[in-house]
Amino acid sequence: MKKMNSTLCLIVALVLLNTSVFAQEKKAPTYKLITNVSVWDGTSDKLVKADVLIENNLIKEVKNGIKAPAGATVIDGKGGTVMPGLIEGHGHLYVNGNGIADIENNLTYDQIAIRGAAKAKAALMSGFTTWRDAGGMASGLRKFIDAGEVDGPRLYPSGAFIGPTGSHADFRNTTTPNETMFGAHSSAARNSISFTADSPDAIKAAARQNFMQGATQIKIMSSGGILSQFDPWQLNAFSAEDIQAAVEVAEAYGSYVQSHAYGKTAIMRCLENGVKTIEHCLMFDEEIYKKMVEKGAYMTTNITSFSPYITKIDGMTPVSARKANSAAVATANFVENVKKFRPKMGFNTDAIGGVQLGIIQTDYSIYLSGQLLGNLYTLKSLTSVNGEIVKLTGEVLDPYFEGSLGLVKAGAYADLLIVDGNPLEDLSVIGANEKWLDAPERPIDGIEKMKLIMKDGKVYKNTL
Ligand SMILES: [Zn+2]
Known part of the structure; x- marks a missing residue:
């Protein structure tokens, strides 16, 4: 009986192992590399020149001269600024x-x-x-x-x-x-x-x-x-x-x-x-x-x-x-x-x-x-x-527990914007408007200098 149990356990373990290997093989990571941009990281008082590498839904690396992994989608930021969503x-x-x-x-x-x-x-x-x-x-x-x-x-x-x-x-x-x-x-x-x-x-x-x-x-x-x-x-x-x-x-x-x-x-x-x-x-x-x-x-x-x-x-x-x-x-x-x-x-x-x-x-x-x-x-x-x-x-109730939010850094969620200009100098790149109650209607995606919107690694707007 004891032997049968351990054999059964071994079979179950092998099945589980195979399933997880299979699942991992099926889901190869996808990469996106953003180049030709400056980065505002969410805290600094200045921009830095850097590329941003995204693996699946998280930021993997932020530094100059990142080599694109095989199969990566390369996004040319056209000299714009990457900033947190x-x-x-x-x-x-x-x-x-x-x-x-x-x-x-x-x-x-x-x-x-x-x-x-x-x-x-x-x-x-x-x-x-x-x-x-x-x-x-x-x-x-x-x-x-x-x-x-x-x-x-x-x-x-x-x-x-x-x-x-x-x-x-x-x-x-x-x-x-x-x-x-x-x-x-x-x-x-x-x-x-x-x-x-x-x-x-x-x-x-x-x-x-x-x-x-x-x-x-x-x-x-x-x-x-x-x-x-x-x-x-x-x-x-x-x-x-x-x-x-x-x-x-x-x-x-x-x-x-x-x-x-x-x-x-x-x-x-x-x-x-x-x-x-x-x-x-x-x-x-x-x-x-x-x-x-x-x-x-x-x-x-x-x-x-x-x-x-x-x-x-x-x-x-x-x-x-x-x-x-x-x-x-x-x-x-x-x-x-x-x-x-x-x-x-x-x-x-x-x-x-x-x-x-x-x-x-x-x-x-x-x-x-x-x-x-x-x-x-x-x-x-x-x-x-x-x-x-x-x-x-807190971790228990956080629906988004995998990464940090509001930052451009390794380990943060790939929630990013690419804007045409320097947000530290010009808030109109994220929609700032001096008109309020008399402002004209604008389309929901109508912030012209906001060229790219990415959430969880997925692109929702791209007018680059
Ligand atoms: Zn309220």
């Missing part, structure tokens, strides 16, 4: 109506999903190869994108954002009851865009629900907002215990919590209680900076908050405009403080609405960030810093 640090594929009331009252789940997929494709064709979604389902879309059925960026979805009743996460009308799980009388709750949760236990359940549906991190609403109707932006929506509840569940999954927070009390409460990324962080100052450094935390700020046109955007009601004006006064030192302390800040457009609104707001956000904070800081926020932020998800 862009990373959205805080977008909303599924919060895609014209303001909150439109999302809650008018859009059906299929409209939301179809528009979400269209926004994902538009983002990829604008050079965004990774997207951290800060609220709204998106994990189903990620599965289709990763399976190659739909074009879009790599997605790190937070699932439904979580806030208490009457907070920035509460999309209901004033007449809608709140008697079922997560406020499910709300269309936004039923579609996993926003959940209301009023106690640590309810917050834990909502966070677990998000992870079950495929979230890679948890998003909470720790302060009020501008576009929402009931909550003052100054509201400190969650207690320390509430925040700890979300952090406890996220950390149990090896992941982290991102929190919407405008005011200083909310920001400091989040940082003290384990939140890793502060979204908006509009009252950023020296004390917040020191706490961020101590805790290894990041911020992402939608720089359009500091645009002179902010009160003119779609969905801005008189209530919202009043809130925006008072926020502008309270956050007047933001730009000065960021320039002084240079925190680890990720790029964030926070564009809700449809495809064109997203494109236009992104192009303008790149322009405005360059103007207010400088090109290098803006480029790092769009690449290496957001690359660090998405990796806070």
